[in-house]
Amino acid sequence: MIRKLWLVFCQTATVCVAALFVVSTLRPDLLASGTRGNVVTIREAHSEGEAKKVASFSDAAKRAMPAVVNIYTTKETKIQRHPFMDDPVFRHFFGDQFDAQTKKSTNLGSGVIVSEQGYILTNSHVVEAADEIEVALADTRRAKARVVGTDPETDLAVLKIDLSKLPSILFGQSEHANVGDVVLAIGNPFGVGQTVTLGIISALGRNHLGINTFENFIQTDAAINPGNSGGALIDAQGNLIGINTAIYSRAPGGASLGIGFAIPASTAKQVLEQIMQTGQVTRGWIGVGVQDMTRELSDSFKLPEIRGALITEVLRGTPAEKAGIRLGDILVSVEGTPVTDSSSMLNLVSALRPGTQATLRLVRSQQASEVRVTVGRRPLQTRHSQ
Numbered sequence: 341m342i343r344k345l346w347l348v349f350c351q352t353a354t355v356c357v358a359a360l361f362v363v364s365t366l367r368p369d370l371l372a373s374g375t376r377g378n379v380v381t382i383r384e385a386h387s388e389g390e391a392k393k394v395a396s397f398s399d400a401a402k403r404a405m406p407a408v409v410n411i412y413t414t415k416e417t418k419i420q421r422h423p424f425m426d427d428p429v430f431r432h433f434f435g436d437q438f439d440a441q442t443k444k445s446t447n448l449g450s451g452v453i454v455s456e457q458g459y460i461l462t463n464s465h466v467v468e469a470a471d472e473i474e475v476a477l478a479d480t481r482r483a484k485a486r487v488v489g490t491d492p493e494t495d496l497a498v499l500k501i502d503l504s505k506l507p508s509i510l511f512g513q514s515e516h517a518n519v520g521d522v523v524l525a526i527g528n529p530f531g532v533g534q535t536v537t538l539g540i541i542s543a544l545g546r547n548h549l550g551i552n553t554f555e556n557f558i559q560t561d562a563a564i565n566p567g568n569s570g571g572a573l574i575d576a577q578g579n580l581i582g583i584n585t586a587i588y589s590r591a592p593g594g595a596s597l598g599i600g601f602a603i604p605a606s607t608a609k610q611v612l613e614q615i616m617q618t619g620q621v622t623r624g625w626i627g628v629g630v631q632d633m634t635r636e637l638s639d640s641f642k643l644p645e646i647r648g649a650l651i652t653e654v655l656r657g658t659p660a661e662k663a664g665i666r667l668g669d670i671l672v673s674v675e676g677t678p679v680t681d682s683s684s685m686l687n688l689v690s691a692l693r694p695g696t697q698a699t700l701r702l703v704r705s706q707q708a709s710e711v712r713v714t715v716g717r718r719p720l721q722t723r724h725s726q
Contacts, residue, residue, distance in 0.1 A: 403578030406507035413470035450527035450571030460499040462570030489615035493553035512579030514604040525562040527571025537563040547683040557601040564600035573602040624692030625718035627658025648672040663713035673701040
């Protein structure tokens with residue numbers, strides 16, 4: 341009898357151990373819930389540093405956002421007079437209600453306060469031909485603005501508002517920027533309000549885009565949309581490194597496709613200082629037309645390398661003609677600085693001070709020579725000559 345009971349006990353124990361093994365292997369949660377109860381462990385960050393392990397650019401944004409403004413412009417345009425108004429019978433019945441009328445059109449953009457005295461940098465096309473300009477600050481204040489000066493060739497304009505206790509942005513070193521650097525774009529896209537977008541510098545020195553006369557753009561993939569024009573492109577510390585000015589887009593309405601362009605802060609600063617001092621920008625000019633050198637042109641001129649800019653036109657009575665520069669000459673340096681293409685030549689010549697003497701190095705008939713030219717003043721909106 342005892343032997344049978346012992347056998348039953350052993351079999352029962354074996355079955356229980358086997359069941360426990362199966363449950364612990366397939367459904368361990370059943371054992372855990374049975375032993376611990378419904379206990380949920382939640383971990384919380386107990387310090388600001390621990391909570392911000394993921395990189396954040398909020399400090400940079402907070403530093404720059406107060407100095408970025410929204411710009412609203414109004415322009416009145418005349419509606420063309422209806423041709424029926426020349427008919428006496430028509431005028432008899434309808435009077436003068438179809439005479440020329442005016443229509444108000446509005447535009448929006450962004451700007452950057454660069455001085456506590458109320459000077460604002462924006463794009464020239466944002467305020468072009470505007471009858472009224474209103475600036476809205478991040479602190480909800482609004483003010484009428486006047487145009488101090490514009491420079492259509494770089495698409496920059498300087499405005500002035502009269503308010504107290506204005507924030508201003510810090511200029512960064514755009515000439516030290518590198519491809520891959522993190523940047524933030526701040527503006528008022530589509531009029532929805534101040535917006536910050538994140539990206540990197542995609543390229544530097546972009547030119548030959550046909551956007552402005554003087555092009556040396558910073559390319560970025562930070563989202564830039566209509567309304568962002570004139571806004572700030574800042575670095576990870578919140579310093580201004582560019583003025584957002586244009587986008588490349590094939591989408592309806594010009595939506596961002598990840599290719600945006602900004603005017604470097606170094607260029608913007610030069611334009612700003614000249615406009616604040618004289619109300620306009622003065623540039624050097626010698627009066628020539630140029631084109632980029634190509635492999636085919638270099639071979640035809642029997643040159644060992646591709647460099648410089650080919651002189652394709654010399655205007656009469658200009659400093660270039662007086663200095664003896666001829667068609668077919670290749671300009672390889674300006675004041676000792678090498679000329680890499682027509683765009684760099686334009687920038688180098690425009691940086692010269694009108695009325696001063698400058699040394700140009702030319703290649704003519706495979707022979708290098710230097711000429712001294714008296715720099716002239718660049719006429720406004722001169723795209724065909726440099």
